[in-house]
Amino acid sequence: MMQKLTAAITAVNGWVPEDKLTNFDLEKMVDTNDEWIRTRTGIIERRILKTPGLGTSDMAAPAVLELCKKRGITPAEIDCLIVATVTPDMVFPATANVVCDKIGAVNAWGFDLSAACSGFLFALTTGASYIESGRYKKVVVVGADKMSAIVDYSDRNTCVIFGDGAGAVLLEPNDAGEGILDSILKSDGSGRNYLHMKAGGSVKPACIETVTNREHFAYQEGQTVFKFAVKGMADVSAELMERNQLKAEDIAWLVPHQANLRIIDATANRMGLDKEKVMINISKYGNTTAATIPLCLWEWESRLKKGDNVVLAAFGGGFTWGATWVKWAY
Ligand code: UT7
Numbered sequence: 001m002m003q004k005l006t007a008a009i010t011a012v013n014g015w016v017p018e019d020k021l022t023n024f025d026l027e028k029m030v031d032t033n034d035e036w037i038r039t040r041t042g043i044i045e046r047r048i049l050k051t052p053g054l055g056t057s058d059m060a061a062p063a064v065l066e067l068c069k070k071r072g073i074t075p076a077e078i079d080c081l082i083v084a085t086v087t088p089d090m091v092f093p094a095t096a097n098v099v100c101d102k103i104g105a106v107n108a109w110g111f112d113l114s115a116a117c118s119g120f121l122f123a124l125t126t127g128a129s130y131i132e133s134g135r136y137k138k139v140v141v142v143g144a145d146k147m148s149a150i151v152d153y154s155d156r157n158t159c160v161i162f163g164d165g166a167g168a169v170l171l172e173p174n175d176a177g178e179g180i181l182d183s184i185l186k187s188d189g190s191g192r193n194y195l196h197m198k199a200g201g202s203v204k205p206a207c208i209e210t211v212t213n214r215e216h217f218a219y220q221e222g223q224t225v226f227k228f229a230v231k232g233m234a235d236v237s238a239e240l241m242e243r244n245q246l247k248a249e250d251i252a253w254l255v256p257h258q259a260n261l262r263i264i265d266a267t268a269n270r271m272g273l274d275k276e277k278v279m280i281n282i283s284k285y286g287n288t289t290a291a292t293i294p295l296c297l298w299e300w301e302s303r304l305k306k307g308d309n310v311v312l313a314a315f316g317g318g319f320t321w322g323a324t325w326v327k328w329a330y
């Protein structure tokens with residue numbers, strides 16, 4: 001029998017701005033301190049895209065260009081490019097279009113996918129389906145967010161958490177049973193009240209009042225989101241393991257969304273995984289929303305081995321959450 005076609009990750013890359021925003025910098029901006037931020041979140045510093053006039057596409061484009069170089073292909077060979085983001089360059093057109101233009105992906109179509117911190121997993125599963133169906137040979141999935149564009153740097157509840165960055169993977173067909181093997185994705189729109197941007201959409205278009213009331217920034221009820229995140233990420237990861245008869249010892253790596261070290265620890269515990277098997281870089285980048293998972297894969301790329309079982313897991317605004325099983329292909 002012919003092996004089912006799967007979508008393998010064949011290259012990974014990341015891009016982060018050079019400018020760092022440290023806990024000590026934040027101490028000068030709001031009533032907070034390094035000790036609180038470290039112990040409550042695990043974050044020490046984040047990267048910020050400071051240059052005026054630059055947006056999410058300016059992080060995604062270099063990430064994808066280098067991704068192509070690593071794999072030895074030209075951007076013109078990309079069939080489809082998906083950008084997971086909640087901080088698009090503009091409301092429209094899609095950031096994916098802008099990225100394709102900036103890198104010369106002249107034969108690609110693409111679109112943006114909005115699922116906040118779960119965006120990369122949602123986009124990865126979507127992109128994998130195009131490969132599995134046989135429709136496309138090269139799909140690029142990007143997770144990129146310029147959170148500094150929507151963070152209120154006078155709100156200590158949110159400004160200590162977020163950072164900017166972009167990560168990308170290339171998906172190609174595989175007939176050896178490697179790649180994206182299973183995903184469980186979930187959403188619950190009743191969670192929208194706890195993490196959202198109040199204005200700037202069609203419900204509440206921008207006006208003087210929305211600006212004065214600081215409603216164009218990310219709003220989060222941290223404690224509530226925290227509770228749902230701990231349960232959601234752990235439950236869905238356990239469900240994915242059970243459905244695929246994966247035991248803790250079968251899993252080489254957990255790649256969790258980097259929102260809070262305590263949420264990551266809870267998920268790893270529930271899965272029965274030792275800390276050494278968990279990719280954690282939250283201390284350096286904070287929460288880069290859709291970029292956290294590909295940025296981890298990028299950083300750990302040299303330690304990943306062909307055949308490794310890797311579980312990706314995320315929880316975010318929406319609410320959205322999910323877990324994906326990847327068998328590493330190189
Ligand atoms: O990315 C996907 C979705 N997002 C998440 O998964 C984030 C989930 N939430 C969290 O990670 C946490 O809720 C936060 C890191 C946002 C907040 O941590 P927390 O442990 O839930 O803190 P809290 O909101 O319960 O606040 C505890 C205390 C409060 O003081 P009192 O009332 O106990 O006196 C806050 O006012 O800490 C205070 N506080 C701060 N203190 C210093 C809140 N923010 C700060 C701060 N610096 N930045």
